[in-house]
Amino acid sequence: MFNQNYEQIESMLLNLCLVGLFLLMGMAVHDVMKKNDVPMVGRVVAYGVLGLGAAGFLIKGIIQVFWHAQGISG
Template sequence: MLYDYINALESIGLDLLFAAIFFLIAMAIRDVLNRGNVPAFGRRIVWLVLFLGCSGFIAKGLIQLSWEGAGLG
């Protein structure tokens, strides 16, 4: 039974791993920004870059799902 769903479990586990890594990165960046007294403009740039990185992974996942659903992948 479990062997039949190993690919789905592996995919979900990898997605959760990436989510956890991005969360930990965000917490570390927040701590560094708070301790370093970074100006507001610098904080916005840092969070923008982090958001764009996360959105790239989300877009990749959605594109991959749509392509696999259409039989292209």
């Protein structure tokens, strides 16, 4: 059974690790900006870039789900 679900388990663990990395990056960015008194515009830009990166991975995952549901392998 493990051999049959290996790809699915690997994909889930990769996604969980990416979520963890984005959370750690967000906390690191927040800490650096807090200690250096970054203006609001800089904070918006930094969080925007981090958010767009996370949104890209989310959209990639959604596209993969739709492709696999339609039988398109990628």
